[in-house]
Structures are given as C-alpha cells and as structure tokens.
Amino acid sequence: MVAAEPIEPNSFDRAALMAAPTFDSVFHAEYAAMVALAAAVSGSRAHAEDIAQESLAQLDKHWSSVVGYDRPGAWLRRVVINRALSQRRRLAREAKARFLLQRPEPTIDPAPPAVDDKVWEAVAALPGKQRAAVALHYLEDASVAYIAEVLDISPATVRVHLHRGRQTLRRRLEGGGR
Amino acid sequence: MSALPPSDPDELVGAAFDRLRADTAIVTTADGAPAVRASSSPTNGWLRLVVVTGVAVAAFAGLFTVVVGASGWSPSDELITTELASTDQTKPADEERSSSAAERVLDIGEPVDGTSWILISGGVGGQRIDVEAVPGPVTLIVGSTTVYGSDGCNDFDGTVSFYGAQLQIGPIDGDDDGCGDNGRYLDALRTVTEISFEGKGDNMVLSGVDVELVYERAGTVGEAVDARSETDPVRSVNEVLDMVPTGEFEVRGWLTRLDGGSILCGTQPSGGVVCPGRWLTLVGIDNPDAVGTLETTITGRLDDEERLIVEGTTDAELEVTVAEQAVVDALRAGDLTNSELAWHSDEVSLTLGGSVHAVVRTPAELADSAAWRLDPDAFFRARTGPFSALEALAAAETVDVSVGAHNHCAAPPMPLPAVQSVRHVAVVPTGIDSCIDWFSVDILFDDAGRVVAVNLDIWEP
Numbered sequence: 243m244v245a246a247e248p249i250e251p252n253s254f255d256r257a258a259l260m261a262a263p264t265f266d267s268v269f270h271a272e273y274a275a276m277v278a279l280a281a282a283v284s285g286s287r288a289h290a291e292d293i294a295q296e297s298l299a300q301l302d303k304h305w306s307s308v309v310g311y312d313r314p315g316a317w318l319r320r321v322v323i324n325r326a327l328s329q330r331r332r333l334a335r336e337a338k339a340r341f342l343l344q345r346p347e348p349t350i351d352p353a354p355p356a357v358d359d360k361v362w363e364a365v366a367a368l369p370g371k372q373r374a375a376v377a378l379h380y381l382e383d384a385s386v387a388y389i390a391e392v393l394d395i396s397p398a399t400v401r402v403h404l405h406r407g408r409q410t411l412r413r414r415l416e417g418g419g420r
Numbered sequence: 421m422s423a424l425p426p427s428d429p430d431e432l433v434g435a436a437f438d439r440l441r442a443d444t445a446i447v448t449t450a451d452g453a454p455a456v457r458a459s460s461s462p463t464n465g466w467l468r469l470v471v472v473t474g475v476a477v478a479a480f481a482g483l484f485t486v487v488v489g490a491s492g493w494s495p496s497d498e499l500i501t502t503e504l505a506s507t508d509q510t511k512p513a514d515e516e517r518s519s520s521a522a523e524r525v526l527d528i529g530e531p532v533d534g535t536s537w538i539l540i541s542g543g544v545g546g547q548r549i550d551v552e553a554v555p556g557p558v559t560l561i562v563g564s565t566t567v568y569g570s571d572g573c574n575d576f577d578g579t580v581s582f583y584g585a586q587l588q589i590g591p592i593d594g595d596d597d598g599c600g601d602n603g604r605y606l607d608a609l610r611t612v613t614e615i616s617f618e619g620k621g622d623n624m625v626l627s628g629v630d631v632e633l634v635y636e637r638a639g640t641v642g643e644a645v646d647a648r649s650e651t652d653p654v655r656s657v658n659e660v661l662d663m664v665p666t667g668e669f670e671v672r673g674w675l676t677r678l679d680g681g682s683i684l685c686g687t688q689p690s691g692g693v694v695c696p697g698r699w700l701t702l703v704g705i706d707n708p709d710a711v712g713t714l715e716t717t718i719t720g721r722l723d724d725e726e727r728l729i730v731e732g733t734t735d736a737e738l739e740v741t742v743a744e745q746a747v748v749d750a751l752r753a754g755d756l757t758n759s760e761l762a763w764h765s766d767e768v769s770l771t772l773g774g775s776v777h778a779v780v781r782t783p784a785e786l787a788d789s790a791a792w793r794l795d796p797d798a799f800f801r802a803r804t805g806p807f808s809a810l811e812a813l814a815a816a817e818t819v820d821v822s823v824g825a826h827n828h829c830a831a832p833p834m835p836l837p838a839v840q841s842v843r844h845v846a847v848v849p850t851g852i853d854s855c856i857d858w859f860s861v862d863i864l865f866d867d868a869g870r871v872v873a874v875n876l877d878i879w880e881p
Contacts, residue, residue: 358435365436398741408433
C-alpha cells in the first residue's frame with residue numbers, strides 16, 4: 243500500500259489558506275507564472291499573455307466561489323491549460339486552413355530566444371496532457387498529486403505522462419527524432 | 421560570466437523552462453504597481469488586461485505603468501514605458517484587435533473548422549431546392565478533406581478538395597430515396613465549385629454553373645463549448661478532443677450540445693444526433709499533434725440532460741499503468757523473478773502470431789528463460805525457430821509501449837491469442853531501420869492485472 247502523496251499548495255493556494263486573500267494579491271503572485279505556463283502549453287509566446295489575462299479575468303469573475311475552493315490555484319491552472327490547449331488547437335486549424343487555401347501565415351508570433359529553439363520545438367511536439375504535466379513539473383516543481391488535481395487525471399497517469407514526456411524530450415534533444 | 425550551455429537533455433529542458441520563467445517574471449515598479457514584459461504587439465498583451473479585469477485595475481489606483489519590451493522575450497531588450505491615463509484609452513486598441521482576429525478567422529479558417537451549416541435556400545439546374553419539403557434540416561459540415569451532412573432525410577458523407585477559394589465536392593455517399601428534394605441537394609453539392617462567405621460570416625454560399633446553395637451558420641462546436649470548458653468540471657468537447665489520440669477513434673465524454681434551449685433531439689439510425697433546426701456531429705477533429713491525419717465522425721446518444729454521450733475509452737484507460745510498465749521493464753531486463761511480474765495463477769499462454777503456435781506454461785516454469793523459447797515445426801513468418809519474446813525484448817535498444825491494437829510493420833494488425841483478457845499492452849521496437857528488425861510482444865492482462873498471455877510476432881519478409 244503506497245501512502246498518498248501530499249498535495250503541496252502553490253502560492254495561490256497558500257494565499258488562500260491565509261486570511262482573506264484578495265484578487266490583487268493573487269494577481270501579483272500568479273500572473274507571471276500563468277504567462278509562463280500558458281507559453282509552455284500553447285507553444286505561442288505571443289498568445290501566452292492573452293491566455294493568462296483571460297484566465298485571470300475568469301478568476302475575477304468567479305472570485306467569490308473559487309476563493310472558497312480547497313486549492314483555487316489548481317482551478318486557475320486548469321483554466322490556463324484548457325485555454326492554452328484550445329489556443330493551440332485553433333492555431334493548428336488556422337495553419338491547416340492557410341495551407342489548404344494557400345494563404346501566407348500572418349506574422350503574429352515573435353521568435354522565441356534561439357538558444358531554446360530545439361527545446362521548445364520538442365516540447366511543442368508532445369501531446370497536450372504530457373506537455374501540461376511537463377510544464378507544471380518544470381515551471382512550478384509541482385508534485386504528482388498536484389498535477390493530477392490540475393489536470394483532473396489520476397496520479398498514476400501523471401507519472402506516465404511525465405515519464406513519457408521526459409523520455410520523448412530526451413530522445414528528441416539527443417537527436418533521435420520521434 | 422557566461423556559462424557553457426548544458427549538453428544533458430534534462431538540463432537543457434530545465435534551463436529552457438528556467439529562462440521562460442525568468443522572462444515572464446513580473447517587474448515591480450517604484451510605485452509598487454505590477455508591470456510585465458509584454459509581447460511585441462502593444463495590443464496583444466497587457467493593455468487588454470486593463471479592459472478585461474477592470475476591477476483589478478481599479479484596485480491598483482492611479483496611473484497604470486506598463487513596461488513593454490521590444491520583443492518581449494529577451495531579458496536584454498530595451499524597455500519602453502507607457503503610461504495609460506485611463507482604461508478607456510485601451511478600448512479602441514482592444515476592439516481593433518478583436519475585429520482583426522475575427523476577420524482573419526473568417527477569411528481563412530471557416531471552411532475547415534467544423535462549423536455546421538443549415539441550408540436556407542438553393543437551386544440547381546433552374547430548379548429550386550425546397551428545404552421545407554423534407555422532414556429534417558438540410559445541413560452541411562465542411563471538413564478539410566471531408567464533408568458530412570443531412571439531406572433532410574438521410575445522412576451523407578463525401579470528400580472535398582480545396583483549390584484556393586474553389587472547391588470540389590465528391591464523391592458523395594448517401595441515399596437518394598426520393599424523399600423530398602434530397603436527391604437534388606446531393607446533385608447540387610456535386611456541382612458546386614466555389615465557396616464564399618457573406619455578412620459577418622453568418623452565411624456560406626456554395627456556387628457553380630447553374631447552382632447556388634445558401635447556408636446559415638448553425639454554430640461551431642468548439643466555440644460553443646469553449647466558453648464553459650474552462651470552469652466546468654464536466655467533460656467537455658475540449659477534453660474529448662484531447663482524448664482522441666492519433667489513430668484512435670473511440671472516445672468517451674460528455675459533449676455539450678451545440679446550442680442551449682429546449683430543443684429535443686433524437687438519434688438517427690445512421691448514428692448522428694439530429695435536432696429540429698439543429699444537429700450535432702463532431703467531424704474532422706484535428707488532433708493538434710496530428711493535424712490532417714485524423715478525420716472521423718464522433719456520434720453518440722443524448723442523456724436526460726441533453727448531453728451527448730460518446731462511449732469509448734478514456735485517455736487514462738489508454739495509458740500504460742505503472743504496474744504494466746513494471747511488467748514490461750522486468751521482461752525486458754529478463755528479471756523473471758521480479759515481484760512486479762504478476763502471472764495468472766494457473767497458466768500463461770505463450771503464442772506466436774496470435775495462434776500460429778501456442779504453449780501453456782505455469783508461473784513456475786516461466787521463471788526459466790528456456791521455457792519462453794517456442795520452436796514450431798513449421799516456418800513462422802518464413803523463418804525457423806526457436807523464437808522467444810524475452811530475447812526479442814532484450815535485443816531491442818528502445819521500445820514503445822502502448823495500450824490496445826497496434827499496426828504491424830508493413831502489414832495489417834494481426835489477431836491476438838484467444839484468451840480471456842481485458843487489457844492488451846504492446847511493446848514494439850523504435851528506431852529500427854527495417855521491418856526485418858521489427859517485432860511486437862503483446863502482453864495480455866486479466867481484470868486483476870495478471871498476465872494471461874504473451875504473444876510474439878515478427879515481420880514476414
């Protein structure tokens with residue numbers, strides 16, 4: 243029998259455990275992290291801030307109920323990840339449409355730092371859930387239990403996602419392709 | 421002071437995420453207000469937040485300082501400070517952005533985004549198509565390579581090719597059973613050559629020589645569900661989309677119906693869900709990781725709350741469990757006494773090619789690697805034995821482990837051994853140069869997670 247892993251709250255959740263967190267304090271604490279998470283999951287830095295802002299706007303809208311949750315930070319991260327995955331899907335559809343209709347790609351996405359090109363290319367090629375799990379792991383040092391809560395999947399599945407994601411990244415970055 | 425970039429892949433990934441985190445860090449200005457490194461477009465970043473989170477901005481009081489980077493992502497970028505006197509100043513920029521985004525989608529994305537269209541008028545060869553003469557709505561969903569729809573009586577599907585703004589539909593597979601004008605509608609679709617949009621994209625017009633079909637937008641599944649998927653823990657289309665892996669068409673999920681309201685829907689014998697005036701079938705779902713390779717129709721039944729329920733397999737069920745991975749690892753390592761190896765209590769079938777050759781071993785016998793060697797009298801896949809799943813696994817440098825059916829190398833999938841099992845985990849080699857090196861080891865588990873059979877297959881030259 244394996245003991246259940248403790249769920250480590252992130253800063254928002256810690257704030258929620260304190261007395262009377264305000265939207266401002268959560269916003270200050272979480273905005274940058276949400277931009278980073280959105281960028282990693284959506285693969286688009288240009289859209290990452292929009293995603294983070296829209297997600298925080300959702301938090302603002304649902305503040306009275308979300309702040310009462312056990313782990314409101316998990317809720318916010320789930321919103322960001324859902325939006326980031328939707329954004330990525332939209333971009334994929336648009337790219338496909340452009341190809342089919344022979345339209346040029348609009349230049350809306352600034353180039354990321356070249357030093358990490360290969361890494362982000364490899365991250366972007368991961369399946370959505372794997373990408374989200376890897377992003378939470380690297381960006382926030384989140385525990386398996388916490389990632390499971392954010393992604394609404396079992397801890398065992400998180401472990402598989404992380405294992406496969408890291409294995410795939412390693413293979414691709416070592417030049418092994420898929 | 422510059423350190424050499426790490427060469428270890430794990431360190432490379434960690435460093436990239438660290439840089440991303442640093443690049444997005446909030447810069448706190450002298451007056452305590454937050455500022456961020458925004459993206460290159462001044463309408464694409466922070467400015468928008470001022471509108472959408474007006475309450476929060478108001479709380480920051482006074483002037484709002486925004487730091488906009490030239491590229492937004494390099495720490496060395498020159499920073500430009502912009503002061504906004506009020507939130508009103510951001511509105512035109514935000515509206516302009518929304519407008520241009522909408523136009524871009526309408527301009528290039530509409531034909532292939534899965535929007536459902538309802539025919540409101542049309543004609544072909546000088547004869548009008550009477551949309552009132554059929555019992556159901558006359559509809560069309562245009563995918564990137566496929567069209568789906570209903571002629572008001574029956575569902576149909578077909579193929580579509582795009583050439584710029586021109587298109588060709590056909591062949592179409594559907595019944596022309598003389599129900600109203602349904603045959604005329606399919607004939608019209610076969611002859612259209614151009615696609616265009618009118619108004620604000622609410623109407624789609626397919627036209628050609630002596631044919632015109634005017635449609636009204638019924639809605640886009642993705643858009644309709646996006647709005648609720650963020651906060652609703654109930655399974656949504658987005659989650660279902662994520663559950664559709666490449667090549668796997670079975671999904672389970674609750675799909676929110678296209679539109680709200682009290683429209684009663686019913687299922688069609690052909691599988692689609694049809695509502696008077698509205699109908700819903702997900703088509704041409706694009707897995708973001710396999711764009712253009714997945715074209716399918718997902719249909720299901722509506723539950724009491726009018727949610728479409730699609731039966732199938734969840735992503736979690738398609739994942740290799742830790743216990744299953746442990747079995748694979750032990751077998752690959754030849755660690756036959758590993759405690760993670762859970763054998764069926766009485767007998768385990770070892771088979772070649774599903775049923776070409778089979779023996780039954782007890783768990784005790786399986787501890788000896790010699791018992792794994794199968795030596796059929798006849799050729800197996802044009803080769804002579806003995807054959808051992810253990811030896812195949814040990815010889816493979818890297819493998820892919822998956823749940824469910826898998827393709828063979830340049831051959832169709834083969835049947836598995838006829839044993840009572842509920843899970844099938846397949847191990848195939850990766851990074852091989854030729855089918856000659858290909859094999860599959862299929863491990864069949866029962867409902868208690870015990871191995872009941874191990875099947876080996878190889879490629880036949």
